[in-house]
Amino acid sequence: xxxxxxxxxxxxxxxxxxxxxxxxxxxxxxxxxxxxxxxxxxxxxxxxxxxxxxxxxxxxxxxxxxxxxxxxxxxxxxxxxxxxxxxxxxxxxxxxxxxxxxxxxxxxxxxxxxxxxxxxxxxxxxxxxxxxxxxxxxxxxxxxxxxxxxxxxxxxxxxxxxxxxxxxxxxxxxxxxxxxxxxxxxxxxxxxxxxxxxxxxxxxxxxxxxxxxxxxxxxxxxxxxxxxxxxxxxxxxxxxxxxxxxxxx
Numbered sequence: 356x357x358x359x360x361x362x363x364x365x366x367x368x369x370x371x372x373x374x375x376x377x378x379x380x381x382x383x384x385x386x387x388x389x390x391x392x393x394x395x396x397x398x399x400x401x402x403x404x405x406x407x408x409x410x411x412x413x414x415x416x417x418x419x420x421x422x423x424x425x426x427x428x429x430x431x432x433x434x435x436x437x438x439x440x441x442x443x444x445x446x447x448x449x450x451x452x453x454x455x456x457x458x459x460x461x462x463x464x465x466x467x468x469x470x471x472x473x474x475x476x477x478x479x480x481x482x483x484x485x486x487x488x489x490x491x492x493x494x495x496x497x498x499x500x501x502x503x504x505x506x507x508x509x510x511x512x513x514x515x516x517x518x519x520x521x522x523x524x525x526x527x528x529x530x531x532x533x534x535x536x537x538x539x540x541x542x543x544x545x546x547x548x549x550x551x552x553x554x555x556x557x558x559x560x561x562x563x564x565x566x567x568x569x570x571x572x573x574x575x576x577x578x579x580x581x582x583x584x585x586x587x588x589x590x591x592x593x594x595x596x597x598x599x600x601x602x603x604x
Contacts, residue, residue, distance in 0.1 A: 358538060358555045363475055366554045367408075367429050371543070374470055375409035375435065382584075387415035389584040390467055393599050394498050396421060400464040403492055405454055406472030410436025410447060417445035424448040424463070455481050457488030465498040473503055474536065474559035482559060486573035495604025499575055505582065505589070505596040506560035509537070523547075536560045563589060566598055575600040 359365070366372060390412070396402065398420035404413040407425030409432045417423045417440065425447055427433055433449045440447040452458070455476070466489050476482060489499055510532075519526040527542040536559040543552045561569070567577045577600045582593025589596060 358477070358557050360477065362554070362556050363428070366556055367432065369431055369435075371552055371554060372541075373409065373432075373435075375411045375439075379470075380411050383411040383415050386469070386584045387412050387419070389586065390469075390500055391416065391419060391421075393500060393579070394465045394467075396465055401462060403459065403463045403466040403489075405457075405466055405468040405489065407436060407449070408432045408470070408472070410439050410449075412467070412469055413447055414439050414443050414445055417447055418443060422448075424450060426450045426452050426454070426457070428453055454485045455488070457485075457492055459488075459492035461492070461494045463492050463497060464494060465500070466493060467500045467502075469500075469502045471503045471558070473501065474561060475557060476559075477557055479535070479559070482569060483572055486569060486575060490574040490602050493602040495602060497602045499570075499600045499602070500597065501566070501600070502584075502595060502597045503561055503566070504558070505591075505593055506562040506565065507591040508594050509560060511591055561596065563596065563598075566596065570598070570600045575602055 400421055402416055402421045402423050404416065404423060404425040407413045407427050410425055413423050413425040413436060425436055428451065430451055433451055436447060436449055474482060493499065513532060515530055517528045524546055525544040527544065529540040531538040536557055538555065538557055540553060540555045563580060570577055577598055579599045580589040581587060581597040582589040583595050587593060
C-alpha cells in the first residue's frame with residue numbers, strides 16, 4: 356500500500372479527525388497528573404509538548420504552574436489550543452512547526468510526546484531526526500516522556516478490518532502489516548447519507564527494544580517503562596507503551 360509522503364497534512368484536520376474528542380478531553384487531567392508525577396518538575400519549569408494538537412494536555416500542564424510550549428504543524432489545532440487556554444485562563448506559548456525541524460536549543464527542563472504522535476514518517480531517519488531535535492531542545496539531564504501504541508500488542512492482536520459505531524457515523528479501520536509498521540485506511544460513513552471520507556496513513560511500530568534503540572541513537576537514555584497512564588507495568592497485553600528517558604549530562 357502507498358500513502359502520500361506528507362499524508363499528515365490532509366489527515367489532521369477537524370473536518371476529518373480531531374484528537375480532542377469529549378472522551379479524550381475527559382481523560383486528559385488524569386493522564387497529565389501521571390506525566391507530571393514522573394517528571395517531578397518544579398513550578399515554573401519549562402515544558403515542551405511536542406505535537407500538542409488541540410492542547411488538551413498542554414492546558415493541564417499549564418494549570419499546574421509550568422511554562423508550557425506547545426508545538427504542532429496544524430494551525431487549526433493550535434487555534435483550538437489557544438481557545439482552550441483562554442477558556443481555562445492559563446498561558447500557553449504555541450508554535451507552528453515541523454517536529455523534524457525543531458529549532459530549540461537547551462531551552463526545556465522536560466518534553467512530552469503523547470497519544471502516539473510519533474512514527475508517522477516513512478523514513479526511519481525522520482524519526483531519529485525528531486528525537487535528536489528533542490534531545491537538543493532539552494537542558495542537560497532533561498527528561499522526555501513519550502506515549503505511543505505498543506507494537507507487541509498490535510502484532511498479537513492484529514485485525515485487518517474493524518467497524519466502529521461513532522454515533523453520527525460508522526468508522527472503518529483497515530490495516531496492512533509490514534516489517535516496518537502498518538498502513539492504515541480510515542473510512543467515515545455518515546449515517547445521514549452525507550459524503551464518505553477516506554484517508555490512508557502510515558505508522559511505524561515500536562516495541563520496547565526498538566524505541567530504546569531509537570532513543571539511545573538520539574542521545575536519550577530510557578529509564579522506565581509503563582503500559583498505561585495508571586502505571587501498569589509494560590507487557591505484551593498493554594495497549595500503550597510509555598517510556599521515560601533522560602538526556603545525558
